Amino acid sequence: METSRRKPRSDALRNRELLIAAAKDVLGKGGPEASLEAVARQAGVGIGTLYRNFPDREALFLAVFLRELEDLVTTADGLDQTDDPLGALRGWLHANVAIVETKRGMLGALSLVMSDDLKRPFAPLAAQINAAVARLLAAAVARGQIRDDVTADDVLQTMYALCYARAPGPEWRTQVLRLLDIFVDGLRR
Structure with a gap:
C-alpha cells in the first residue's frame, strides 16, 4: 500500500527555518560543543521540535552548511550581468568569508561527518x-x-587558503578581507 506524504505544515516549516538560523549563530560561535538546547531556545522552540527536525547534531550542522551554500549560489547568480564584474567578484568573496567564518566554528563537527556519502x-x-x-x-x-x-x-582555492591561513581571533575577518582585497587587486591587468 502506497502512502502519500503530506506537505509539511507552515508552522513546521517556519520552525525548521528558525532552527537553521539559530544554529548558524549558536554553532558558528560555539563550535561543535555548542549546546543544542541553546539553539532551540534562540529559535523559540522546544528541544523536542529541534530533534523532530534534526535527529542529531550532525544533521543540524549539515543543514546549516547546505543553506549557506545555497545562499552563495543565489548571491552569485546574475552577478556577471553587472557593470562592474570585478566589484561583484569582490563582493561575492566578502560574502563567502562570512560563511567560512561560520564553518570555522563548525569545522570540528563537519570533519567528523563529511564522508563521501555526505559530500x-x-x-x-x-x-x-x-x-x-x-x-x-x-x-x-x-x-x-x-x-x-x-x-x-584559482579564486576559490586562494580564498579558502587565506581563510584557513589566518589564526582565529577577533580580527580574523578583517585580516582575511584585507588579504582578499589585495588578491583581487592583483588580478587586474
Missing part, C-alpha cells in the same frame, strides 16, 4: 558556485578588468 548533497551546489565564479571572471576579462589566465578554481 554528495553538496556536489551540485559546489559546481554551481564554480560556474558562477567562472562567469564573473569571464565578464571581468571581457571588460578588460582582469588578466585572462585566472580560473574559478
Whole structure:
C-alpha cells in the first residue's frame, strides 16, 4: 500500500527555518560543543521540535552548511550581468568569508561527518558556485578588468587558503578581507 506524504505544515516549516538560523549563530560561535538546547531556545522552540527536525547534531550542522551554500549560489547568480564584474567578484568573496567564518566554528563537527556519502548533497551546489565564479571572471576579462589566465578554481582555492591561513581571533575577518582585497587587486591587468 502506497502512502502519500503530506506537505509539511507552515508552522513546521517556519520552525525548521528558525532552527537553521539559530544554529548558524549558536554553532558558528560555539563550535561543535555548542549546546543544542541553546539553539532551540534562540529559535523559540522546544528541544523536542529541534530533534523532530534534526535527529542529531550532525544533521543540524549539515543543514546549516547546505543553506549557506545555497545562499552563495543565489548571491552569485546574475552577478556577471553587472557593470562592474570585478566589484561583484569582490563582493561575492566578502560574502563567502562570512560563511567560512561560520564553518570555522563548525569545522570540528563537519570533519567528523563529511564522508563521501555526505559530500554528495553538496556536489551540485559546489559546481554551481564554480560556474558562477567562472562567469564573473569571464565578464571581468571581457571588460578588460582582469588578466585572462585566472580560473574559478584559482579564486576559490586562494580564498579558502587565506581563510584557513589566518589564526582565529577577533580580527580574523578583517585580516582575511584585507588579504582578499589585495588578491583581487592583483588580478587586474
